[in-house]
Amino acid sequence: MFNIIQSMIRTKALWVIVLLIPSIFFLILIPLTEETASEVSVPIVIVDESQQSYVQEVFEEVSQSEAFTVYYEQELNLDELARGEVEAVFEFSDRMQEKIAEGDSDHLITWHRNENSMFDGLFKEELASTIIKDVVRAEAANMVTQEHTDATWEEVYAHGLQYFEPEPIFTIDFRAYDGQAQVEDTNEQASFFPLILWFYTWLMLIFFVNFLYKWREIGILERLIPISSGKKIVVSAWFILTSLIIFAFLGGAITISNSYDSAFISWQGSFIIFCICIVLSLLIYIILFNYVKSRYLFASLVIFYGSTSFVMALLIQSQLIHDHPLYKIFIPVWLLT
Amino acid sequence: MIFHLIHYEWKRIIQKPLLFIFTLLFPLALIGMIGFVIYLSLGDEITNINITVNDEDQTFETEMLISQLESDETLQNHLTFKRDHHQSVESLKAEEEQNAAIVHIPENFTEQLRSGNNESIIVHLNQQLPFQSQLTYVLLASGETYITAAQSGVNTVNHYLSDLLASDQDRSNWIQQLTVHYTFLALSRNDLFQSTSNHETNNLSWNQQLYLAIVMILLLSSISLYAFLFKTNELKEQKNRLHTIGVTDRVQLVSKLVHVSLVACLFLFFYAFIIPFAFPFNVPIQVGLVISWMFVALWIAGLLVLCEYFVKVSAMSTLLFGSIGFITCLLMGMIIPPMYLPETLRSEWVPFDLFYAQFVSVIVGESIAWDRLGGMVLMVVVMVLIPFLFTRGKSHV
Numbered sequence: 001m002f003n004i005i006q007s008m009i010r011t012k013a014l015w016v017i018v019l020l021i022p023s024i025f026f027l028i029l030i031p032l033t034e035e036t037a038s039e040v041s042v043p044i045v046i047v048d049e050s051q052q053s054y055v056q057e058v059f060e061e062v063s064q065s066e067a068f069t070v071y072y073e074q075e076l077n078l079d080e081l082a083r084g085e086v087e088a089v090f091e092f093s094d095r096m097q098e099k100i101a102e103g104d105s106d107h108l109i110t111w112h113r114n115e116n117s118m119f120d121g122l123f124k125e126e127l128a129s130t131i132i133k134d135v136v137r138a139e140a141a142n143m144v145t146q147e148h149t150d151a152t153w154e155e156v157y158a159h160g161l162q163y164f165e166p167e168p169i170f171t172i173d174f175r176a177y178d179g180q181a182q183v184e185d186t187n188e189q190a191s192f193f194p195l196i197l198w199f200y201t202w203l204m205l206i207f208f209v210n211f212l213y214k215w216r217e218i219g220i221l222e223r224l225i226p227i228s229s230g231k232k233i234v235v236s237a238w239f240i241l242t243s244l245i246i247f248a249f250l251g252g253a254i255t256i257s258n259s260y261d262s263a264f265i266s267w268q269g270s271f272i273i274f275c276i277c278i279v280l281s282l283l284i285y286i287i288l289f290n291y292v293k294s295r296y297l298f299a300s301l302v303i304f305y306g307s308t309s310f311v312m313a314l315l316i317q318s319q320l321i322h323d324h325p326l327y328k329i330f331i332p333v334w335l336l337t
Numbered sequence: 338m339i340f341h342l343i344h345y346e347w348k349r350i351i352q353k354p355l356l357f358i359f360t361l362l363f364p365l366a367l368i369g370m371i372g373f374v375i376y377l378s379l380g381d382e383i384t385n386i387n388i389t390v391n392d393e394d395q396t397f398e399t400e401m402l403i404s405q406l407e408s409d410e411t412l413q414n415h416l417t418f419k420r421d422h423h424q425s426v427e428s429l430k431a432e433e434e435q436n437a438a439i440v441h442i443p444e445n446f447t448e449q450l451r452s453g454n455n456e457s458i459i460v461h462l463n464q465q466l467p468f469q470s471q472l473t474y475v476l477l478a479s480g481e482t483y484i485t486a487a488q489s490g491v492n493t494v495n496h497y498l499s500d501l502l503a504s505d506q507d508r509s510n511w512i513q514q515l516t517v518h519y520t521f522l523a524l525s526r527n528d529l530f531q532s533t534s535n536h537e538t539n540n541l542s543w544n545q546q547l548y549l550a551i552v553m554i555l556l557l558s559s560i561s562l563y564a565f566l567f568k569t570n571e572l573k574e575q576k577n578r579l580h581t582i583g584v585t586d587r588v589q590l591v592s593k594l595v596h597v598s599l600v601a602c603l604f605l606f607f608y609a610f611i612i613p614f615a616f617p618f619n620v621p622i623q624v625g626l627v628i629s630w631m632f633v634a635l636w637i638a639g640l641l642v643l644c645e646y647f648v649k650v651s652a653m654s655t656l657l658f659g660s661i662g663f664i665t666c667l668l669m670g671m672i673i674p675p676m677y678l679p680e681t682l683r684s685e686w687v688p689f690d691l692f693y694a695q696f697v698s699v700i701v702g703e704s705i706a707w708d709r710l711g712g713m714v715l716m717v718v719v720m721v722l723i724p725f726l727f728t729r730g731k732s733h734v
Contacts, residue, residue: 013650021656039679084540084697085676107531115534116542128526129482136486136523140493147498156493163489169450170485172477173457176464177430207652299566300359307367312374319467321374 004220005237008211017207018249022200026256041069042119043086047076050094058092061130068123081112088113088120090127101153103142105135133164193257194274194335195313201246201278202306205285206299208242213295235286243282250278277331309333338584342592343599349567350600356566361604364558368551386437386469389419391426396447397509401516402458403440405487405524406480416476426461437469438462438477450488451495451512483523490519545700546674548618552630553671555608556637557662560601564641565655586728594642594721601634601641625699632713633692637662639720646724669693691716 008014046062048055051074063070071086080086089112093099096108109127113120137160144156163169212235215221224230254271285302292298309330315321317336327333350357392399407418418440421429426441441459449456460477462470494515502508541549579589609630613620620626641658648654666672670693691712698706 013653016650016653021653036679040673040677041679043676082539084674087676106528109530111530111532113532113534114540116540118543124530125479128529129479129486131529132483132486132523132526133489135529136490136519137493139519139522140490143494144497147501151497156497159496160489160493163492164485167455168481168485169455169488169492170481171455171457172481173459174462174474174478175459176462176470210652296353296356296566300356300363303562304359304363307363308370311367311371315371315374319464319471321377322465322467 045089047091054097199310339592346596360562392442393444394446398447438473487519487523561659598638601638605634625705
């Protein structure tokens, strides 16, 4: 009888699904997606035809932003914009620094954009906040030097800088609370790893249950009925083996994920709840297998439930929707911290 | 023979009509559900976000600060500020459930600010309204820099000139004037820019890009479901039986390719042309669009046949197809516009963006770019040729 179970272990595809694909995920996909995701950025061009050192400074400051890739060019060329290769072109006028010092700050920059440009407004904000700093400082210096002869213009201009560095004088401390007067830590990046792990396990179980369906289809399970509780033994043996493989897989995956220094796959939340979720998922599969005779109906049902609950949990975790007691019918929602 | 094999595959589909409808409608239902749930939880509340201000300091400066935040151009149309200086923050949290955030200005804030000390105001964000509080966070965080700029102006002038004024009354009036002056200076940042908009454009609007992405993801997921549930990968025995009646591998491959292409076209036309009716996507439906989607369908079908040709276990070939499909669609710019991708991914030697460029010229320019169409034909042909080269045209028996 246990030959049947042995046949399961001998299936090569099983090991590919349990070992090979997750290792590809860990070794290649995670580093690759993290790298790519951090490199996804909005291309912006800064044009300065008179090559001012001031613009160079501004360029260096704004190009630190990760969300934008900023190119510095010395000639205005709107072809790239028309071809849709960059999102916007910011053309600086000449004598920037002098104009700012004179308090003449209107229309210093010409902002060329497309009507379909989406994120350049955010870059404009960034650029504006960099330049307005100097505009205000220059205005203050002008005001002071008109009344007060002791201090030089440069001195006052430099004095203004101390309110921005090392920390801006006005800061907002953001804190989250959960509606009911409970203070939590903000800025904690949510981890999607438990959800992904649950979803992959859920899909993996389809493959495991497929063995049971195959045995049922070729009549192995029926033939075992005459032997006292033969069918039960095979199904229980399947259950134990599947649990063993799944939990070994999960143990390995969690251990590896903890060794990664990455917010994306860091483990948050309770292992016990995770184990309960997995056992519950297994039970759902066994119960469904008993009642659903058609393999196709079974696959459709579990794919339907699995993807729906995965998506719901993702939406809640990324804070697009708010948690509701009703959503507890979706198992992965339990995993959310 | 090819016709008979295709006929057989369609018969299999007709035998399980519900399963087929499931593969067609489930991805659509899932995406629809996501949209619906997001829409429900956001509703029309996005337009109006309520913020309560709890100002313990209550000076001219803090009042100015609130109006600074209130009058910022980027915030103006979204936020409503309500003042409630008498209740504690804790009781405000419990009482005002529709509040996206509570701004708490601590006592002696003005004094600290004036003396150049770094004192924060505290913003409590309501996690019950996740989207609203997130938006509040983004909007208020951008206010930080402008208020700092305005305050630096006030502080600098105050630092050098405050000795010139005799009485305290004069000084406080003067500081109020300064605060108003520098606040307006900092808030007038948009005057720095002169904006020109180019109307001849070569990219898609977010709405058109969303259409491409949704249709593409729907197609990928429904074809994956189809491949998995209907097991298009033939059994070995079936293959052998076909060999004995003289059906070569090559014939089987071609018939499978034609069949999967038909299914892909069916799915795609359903998604690509039904969705614009239900949602206001700004996409003109015309011949060029139909042809472009048809090539996408062919390409996807080729990819599936290729994956199934090399990987025989259906669960694995489906997974492989899903991953490769998703990655190539990403490279093609079908999901996010190619210009946002890192340069390393925008390779020249695999002209993935041919498809994207074709869609741009079809949707924006409303004309087919024939040179790109040629490239697309070439890519589909290459995709089909790979397994074709490996199969034998002659019968085994």
